[in-house]
Amino acid sequence: MKTHDxxxxxxxxxxxxxxxxxxxxxAALSELCGDVRYETTEFDWGGRYFAGAGKVVPDDYLDVxxxxxxxxxxxxxxxxxxxxxxxxxxxxxxxxxxxxxVCLRPSRLLPGVKSPLADVEAGGxxxxxxxxxxxxxxxxNGGAFKVGQPGETxxxxxxxxxxGIERILRYGFDxxxxxxxxxxxxxxxxxxxxxMVLWDKVLAEIAPDYPDITVDKFHIDALAMNFVRxxxxxxxxxxxxxFGDILSDLxxxxxxxxxxxxxxxxxxxxxxxxxxxxxxxxxxDIAGQGIANPIxxxxxxxxxxxxxxxxxxxxxxxxCVIDNLSAGEVRTPDLGGTSKTSEVADDIIARLxx
Numbered sequence: 001m002k003t004h005d006x007x008x009x010x011x012x013x014x015x016x017x018x019x020x021x022x023x024x025x026x027a028a029l030s031e032l033c034g035d036v037r038y039e040t041t042e043f044d045w046g047g048r049y050f051a052g053a054g055k056v057v058p059d060d061y062l063d064v065x066x067x068x069x070x071x072x073x074x075x076x077x078x079x080x081x082x083x084x085x086x087x088x089x090x091x092x093x094x095x096x097x098x099x100x101x102v103c104l105r106p107s108r109l110l111p112g113v114k115s116p117l118a119d120v121e122a123g124g125x126x127x128x129x130x131x132x133x134x135x136x137x138x139x140x141n142g143g144a145f146k147v148g149q150p151g152e153t154x155x156x157x158x159x160x161x162x163x164g165i166e167r168i169l170r171y172g173f174d175x176x177x178x179x180x181x182x183x184x185x186x187x188x189x190x191x192x193x194x195x196m197v198l199w200d201k202v203l204a205e206i207a208p209d210y211p212d213i214t215v216d217k218f219h220i221d222a223l224a225m226n227f228v229r230x231x232x233x234x235x236x237x238x239x240x241x242x243f244g245d246i247l248s249d250l251x252x253x254x255x256x257x258x259x260x261x262x263x264x265x266x267x268x269x270x271x272x273x274x275x276x277x278x279x280x281x282x283x284x285d286i287a288g289q290g291i292a293n294p295i296x297x298x299x300x301x302x303x304x305x306x307x308x309x310x311x312x313x314x315x316x317x318x319x320c321v322i323d324n325l326s327a328g329e330v331r332t333p334d335l336g337g338t339s340k341t342s343e344v345a346d347d348i349i350a351r352l353x354x
Contacts (some may be wrong), residue, residue, distance in 0.1 A: 004305075004308050006038055008041065008042040008071060013282030014074075014280075015046075017298035021298065025349060026040060029313055029352070039074075043064075043099060060076030062094070066098075070273050070274055073275055074277070074297065075223070076137050076282060077282035078284070090231075095265050096135075102129065102168065102268055104263070105128075105248035105262075106129075106252065107127045107128075109126070109256065113256040116123065116160065116253065117254055118232070126235070127231060128175060129239065130236060131244025132239070133265055135241065136158050138244035142154065158195060160240065166252070173267065183236045185199065186223050187200055196240075201221075203347060227247065231251075231254055250262070257334045258296065259295060260293065262296050264277070276303055278296030278298060292341050293334050293341070294341050294345045295325070301317070304317050305317070320351035320352050324344065
């Protein structure tokens with residue numbers, strides 16, 4: 001029997017609630033797919049760990065996680081008790097230390113979900129945002145001085161390397177070749193005359209290696225506008241760490257809800273575990289009410305098992321999620337329903353069993 005060892009970092013707020021449902025889904029898949037098991041190990045890191053230890057993860061957490069095949073993260077953030085820039089440190093460190101340089105965030109308008117955009121129907125939006133995940137604007141590269149004084153100053157410097165840019169663009173080109181053969185790059189070279197000019201230069205140099213791919217680029221402000229004006233024009237969109245983050249959140253909004261948008265942080269060479277998480281945060285405003293939408297987390301688990309080589313199970317799970325959304329009978333309030341988090345997951349599991 002094949003076994004996949006998965007670390008579970010539920011985190012905070014609704015991250016804990018949606019992860020509970022993912023665990024139920026993985027247990028059901030282990031039962032239904034008799035030759036594959038998903039073994040899970042849960043860690044109470046985040047706000048719960050901070051309450052006792054004064055930090056959100058133990059010092060050796062990277063060594064602990066490295067032995068697993070994958071990491072599933074619910075969501076992190078406990079702003080009432082911990083500053084966000086402290087809570088996010090482990091997530092950013094995992095991306096960088098495990099070289100998870102590809103962040104994939106699909107924005108698809110699924111059946112049964114209404115877009116806030118007029119006259120857009122299911123299938124009308126299908127964008128894969130490919131975010132450079134290991135460098136750029138999210139490096140811990142800067143400092144502050146005269147803290148607390150009138151002249152307080154902060155300096156944060158982004159770092160963009162030729163090798164980092166090239167490998168994320170090539171990943172995007174390869175992905176576009178499997179989809180609709182169209183790659184768009186987000187830039188802002190009219191303002192950032194060093195970093196984004198380098199992105200433009202690398203794109204121009206490697207694009208001839210992919211003659212069957214249509215290539216274009218847009219400044220980030222224009223591209224964000226076009227995600228709203230004409231999302232159907234985009235297939236694979238590659239951006240820096242910050243640009244990819246912004247575009248993928250916007251992409252989630254135009255497909256109806258953060259609650260249905262999955263993501264993953266991939267080490268394509270598999271030299272360290274990859275991390276899978278919904279796009280949404282810990283949503284403290286609704287935590288504990290049992291109304292969080294678990295679909296983004298469940299779809300993220302689907303991306304995880306696909307990455308682990310279980311493509312048939314991943315396709316089966318996605319089909320059951322789409323059946324749930326198409327039926328429109330069991331859905332959480334973000335999609336106009338009245339169902340509880342657990343009821344949505346139970347409906348999807350029932351469809352798996354059927």
